[in-house]
Amino acid sequence: MIRVGILGPTGYAGLELIRILLRHPNARIVYLGARREERPRIDDIWPILKNRISLPCSLIGQDPMPEMDVAFLALPHTLAMSHVPEMLARGAKVVDISADYRLKDPAAFKKWYKVDHTDAANLPRAVYGLCELFRKEIAGAELIANPGCYPTAVTLALAPLLKKGLAAPGRIILDAKSGVSGAGREPKAELHFPEANESITAYKVGVHQHTGEILQTAERLAGRDVDALFVPHLIPMDRGILATCYIPLAKALTTDEIKKVYGDFYKDDFFVRVRMNDTIPTTKQVFDTNFCDIAVRGVGETAVVVACIDNLIKGAAGQAVQNMNIMLGLDESAGLV
Ligand SMILES: NC(=O)c1ccc[n+]([C@@H]2O[C@H](COP(=O)([O-])OP(=O)(O)OC[C@H]3O[C@@H](n4cnc5c(N)ncnc54)[C@H](OP(=O)(O)O)[C@@H]3O)[C@@H](O)[C@H]2O)c1
Structure with missing residues (x-):
């Protein structure tokens, strides 16, 4: 043992x-x-x-x-x-x-x-x-x-397009939401039930400490400088992260084409589940699991990639x-x- x-x-x-x-x-x-x-x-x-x-x-x-x-x-x-x-x-x-x-x-x-x-x-x-x-x-x-929790969700969402050179050099928008356990157990006023419940807010816009970590890996994967704006949000649930990533593409790709890229990229990775149908993952569907669920959409020259994890597990x-x-x-x- x-x-x-x-x-x-x-x-x-x-x-x-x-x-x-x-x-x-x-x-x-x-x-x-x-x-x-x-x-x-x-x-x-x-x-x-x-x-x-x-x-x-x-x-x-x-x-x-x-x-x-x-x-x-x-x-x-x-x-x-x-x-x-x-x-x-x-x-x-x-x-x-x-x-x-x-x-x-x-x-x-x-x-x-x-x-x-x-x-x-x-x-x-x-x-x-x-x-x-x-x-x-x-x-x-x-x-x-x-x-980190946010970097795990965001980086798994970005990796296939960055690694395969399909993302354009423009700014990537990373909009991510986390349940309050992401901040740990130590009491803080903004995590107090009457403050956090039935409420949602953005915080540390563009200056969150996970930005450096996200960029470090993104640049390593892309082999070039990457420009990304990361905006985290606190939402009134115990646990879970949903990251919606808007990635400029070098040329327009359809949803099916992007699905193929992600499906191939993660084909041997048990803990990454790429949605090949029309559904979008929810945090509940990865609750208390080590899975990262990903859905992709091609919208003209932008890829929208949604990734969900349990912040305390994956x-x-x-x-x-x-x-x-x-x-x-x-x-x-x-x-x-
Ligand atoms: N929460 C998440 O979703 C998440 C995700 C990824 C990474 N992390 C990272 O994981 C680490 C733990 O996060 P957490 O959410 O578990 O935080 P937490 O609930 O606040 O727990 C912190 C732990 O560290 C202990 N601790 C604090 N100060 C200490 C000290 N001076 N000496 C010894 N022990 C001390 C605490 O002990 P007491 O109980 O005695 O205070 C507690 O066991 C952090 O670095 C966090 O950034 C957290």
Whole structure:
């Protein structure tokens, strides 16, 4: 059995990691690291786990850690990078769910996250874990930068057109909506029920921190500069992301032609489901799954691509386990279906 540890098990991504790993045929959770001095049992924090796992949370930095084969970090960004060097030094493979290792350039990290990177030495060895696009690199990695939730949906939506040179150099519009769990469990006024319920808003228009990550991968796929305007929205549901992407085309393509491009591109990817009929995916249809559902339309010289994921699964814990499976040569879908 693969010995697995989780730092940050008391957050939303941490809970989903536990739920997935409990049903994983090859993994056993041996360590839960938290900052809670009272060292609570995890099923007292998350009653949904009663009768399934009752491991006490260890105090990070004080209690001993057992040997681990894989460590998942589900900590806030800018904190994860202070723990990754130690986990690597202990010989664990690391999957970091935070943003700390996603941007290759420390200057870009400073631009988008407003702090200096404190572990730039490990940035070059971090592999960007968007499984469907970078599987080969992931297989040989020791440190995975698990992609952000919005970037996962948006990049899977853009990849076929960018990679095949079918997108024109003009501005791509990325309009994305997320449920409130995307912001984590820590209370914030704008996430308070009377503020968020029955209401919808755009936020961080053109300046959201995921913009740098989206552009980094888009440019890598296209092999040129990419211009994209990313506008996220908060919508009153627990979880789920729907991204609608407006991509200028080098020449007009019909819906059927674009469907063929996407169907071929993702034909071997179990977790990407391209709609070949006339339906458009909804967030409910990917709820609590590791799937990304995609529909495409050709509207003159614009491709409209709609992608849906569950932000906590394909956008966080599910993709993290998918990365572990690839790194260790396991069935890629183990624990995830
Ligand atoms: N939510 C999503 O949809 C999503 C998607 C992709 C990536 N992510 C990323 O995944 C990470 C976790 O997100 P989340 O949504 O699970 O956040 P969350 O619900 O706020 O959980 C954060 C976790 O980090 C712990 N933590 C916070 N400060 C700490 C400290 N100083 N020392 C030790 N532990 C500390 C929290 O412990 P306490 O319970 O004690 O506060 C909790 O376990 C973040 O980097 C986030 O950006 C989240």
